[in-house]
Amino acid sequence: MRIIPALLVAALAMPLLHNNALAQTKKDKPKTETKDSEDEELMDILDDKSAPKKKEYTSATFKATRIVNGHSIENVGKGVLDFRIAHRFGSLAGGASSFFGLDGAVTALAFDYGVTDWLMVGIMRSTYEKEYEGYTKIKLLRQTTNNSMPVSVSYMGAMSVQSMPAPTLPAGQEWFFSNRLFYVNQLLIARKMNRWLSLQLMPTHIHYNLVPTSGEPNNTIAMGLGGRIKLSNRIALTGEYHYRLPDAQLNGYKNAVSVGVDIETGGHVFQLIFTNASTISERAFIGQTVDDWGKGDIHFGFNISRVFTIVRPKGFDESRNKVW
Amino acid sequence: MKRIASVLVVLCITQSAMAQKYMTRTGKVSFYSSTPLENIEAINNETASVLDSKSGDFIFQVPIKSFKFQKALMQEHFNENYMESDKYPKSEYKGKVSNISAVNFAKDGTYNVTSAGKLNIHGVIKDVSIPATITVKGKSITIASKFNVKPEDYKIGIPKLVEGKIAKEIEVTVNNILEQK
Numbered sequence: 001m002r003i004i005p006a007l008l009v010a011a012l013a014m015p016l017l018h019n020n021a022l023a024q025t026k027k028d029k030p031k032t033e034t035k036d037s038e039d040e041e042l043m044d045i046l047d048d049k050s051a052p053k054k055k056e057y058t059s060a061t062f063k064a065t066r067i068v069n070g071h072s073i074e075n076v077g078k079g080v081l082d083f084r085i086a087h088r089f090g091s092l093a094g095g096a097s098s099f100f101g102l103d104g105a106v107t108a109l110a111f112d113y114g115v116t117d118w119l120m121v122g123i124m125r126s127t128y129e130k131e132y133e134g135y136t137k138i139k140l141l142r143q144t145t146n147n148s149m150p151v152s153v154s155y156m157g158a159m160s161v162q163s164m165p166a167p168t169l170p171a172g173q174e175w176f177f178s179n180r181l182f183y184v185n186q187l188l189i190a191r192k193m194n195r196w197l198s199l200q201l202m203p204t205h206i207h208y209n210l211v212p213t214s215g216e217p218n219n220t221i222a223m224g225l226g227g228r229i230k231l232s233n234r235i236a237l238t239g240e241y242h243y244r245l246p247d248a249q250l251n252g253y254k255n256a257v258s259v260g261v262d263i264e265t266g267g268h269v270f271q272l273i274f275t276n277a278s279t280i281s282e283r284a285f286i287g288q289t290v291d292d293w294g295k296g297d298i299h300f301g302f303n304i305s306r307v308f309t310i311v312r313p314k315g316f317d318e319s320r321n322k323v324w
Numbered sequence: 325m326k327r328i329a330s331v332l333v334v335l336c337i338t339q340s341a342m343a344q345k346y347m348t349r350t351g352k353v354s355f356y357s358s359t360p361l362e363n364i365e366a367i368n369n370e371t372a373s374v375l376d377s378k379s380g381d382f383i384f385q386v387p388i389k390s391f392k393f394q395k396a397l398m399q400e401h402f403n404e405n406y407m408e409s410d411k412y413p414k415s416e417y418k419g420k421v422s423n424i425s426a427v428n429f430a431k432d433g434t435y436n437v438t439s440a441g442k443l444n445i446h447g448v449i450k451d452v453s454i455p456a457t458i459t460v461k462g463k464s465i466t467i468a469s470k471f472n473v474k475p476e477d478y479k480i481g482i483p484k485l486v487e488g489k490i491a492k493e494i495e496v497t498v499n500n501i502l503e504q505k
Binding site: 060077114195234 | 345367370383392395404408481485489
């Protein structure tokens with residue numbers, strides 16, 4: 001725009017004036033360019049490709065350390081203790097006479113602790129068969145934001161003991177303590193597809209030291225599929241299904257299907273769930289679910305999780321007033 | 325070509341003035357939210373900033389995911405629920421020190437400056453004016469500043485349930501040591 005009047009003036013006026021006008025436009029142009037180029041140059045310095053690129057891990061694939069019943073890929077943070085209360089009420093099919101299942105409930109209390117960012121250990125006591133369980137979850141691989149690692153993989157191992165009174169056996173037969181033991185090995189393979197969708201596969205092996213009849217296998221093999229859909233920043237829908245291989249399962253049990261809603265408020269996560277499994281430990285709900293979703297034998301339940309920071313990371317005390 | 329040309333132009337224009345760029349990638353920024361119920365603090369050591377000592381142009385970039393909290397869950401909520409760092413990975417301040425000529429980069433000392441520019445947090449850009457001090461020491465300068473940010477201004481939603489725990493105004497402290505480039 002400036003050039004046009006300058007040229008007009010140049011065309012009409014003396015050669016001397018012409019030169020002046022050209023000089024004027026020349027001076028103007030670099031000035032406006034300089035402002036932009038300086039900003040650009042500063043950005044270029046910041047965007048320097050030689051700058052070390054940090055590998056960034058995907059975070060918050062799931063909201064809690066459990067998807068619905070079973071473990072998610074998430075661990076609690078280092079130095080964080082997670083106190084969990086879980087309830088599974090009786091079957092809704094019981095109707096009004098059992099207050100839609102609220103009359104009877106399986107409950108569990110659990111403490112999960114993050115030893116490091118990749119190692120979590122936990123203990124749980126559940127009312128079903130008076131079971132004590134110890135478990136550990138280890139992060140093996142972590143999904144990265146640049147997809148150089150497309151999935152997160154964790155191992156979950158659990159061992160539990162039921163503490164029901166020993167059965168009365170015929171004379172001469174012995175009841176071994178080892179009859180009470182259960183072992184679970186589980187691989188968790190998860191991918192956060194995007195901000196709102198996460199999926200997880202859970203190949204599971206359960207070993208029952210004692211099975212009801214000699215014809216049944218001691219090992220149950222199952223494949224689990226779980227996922228969550230975020231509805232808002234604080235609310236998510238979750239679901240979980242465990243398929244037991246026909247050749248490696250106990251007789252007379254059903255596959256567990258569960259759906260839930262995660263609600264997060266500050267340091268709490270509430271998980272409200274509907275499931276055909278009335279039990280809480282892995283060996284029980286994956287391998288020994290009695291009820292049939294199709295017959296309306298659905299249980300309402302919830303998990304409440306409250307975290308406590310036991311070991312605080314260093315460097316925070318009054319750091320805002322500290323001169324670095 | 326455009327880049328070469330602009331670099332040439334910059335070289336020509338700034339030759340005599342000895343303009344210097346100062347920069348860092350390990351600048352520190354922290355914020356502090358104080359309420360009777362809970363104090364929340366987070367520290368970030370991965371701030372990148374660059375200053376042109378001639379023009380006073382200044383850019384300051386903060387990767388949101390690099391904020392470290394005392395509580396791991398807070399850090400997750402900060403990223404997931406409040407800052408939405410997947411959508412808005414960086415906060416940026418792009419400004420100009422208005423009285424840059426008051427700073428003698430050749431002489432050690434502390435100088436008070438003010439800068440005006442655009443602050444981008446959570447994808448919301450606001451015009452702000454931020455006071456700071458520039459401390460010159462040899463070939464490095466320290467930019468220090470303290471200012472308040474209202475989460476509300478940047479469309480950072482705080483649910484009723486935790487309203488009492490998060491301050492209406494959050495104090496941001498900046499301390500960046502920039503080296504001559």
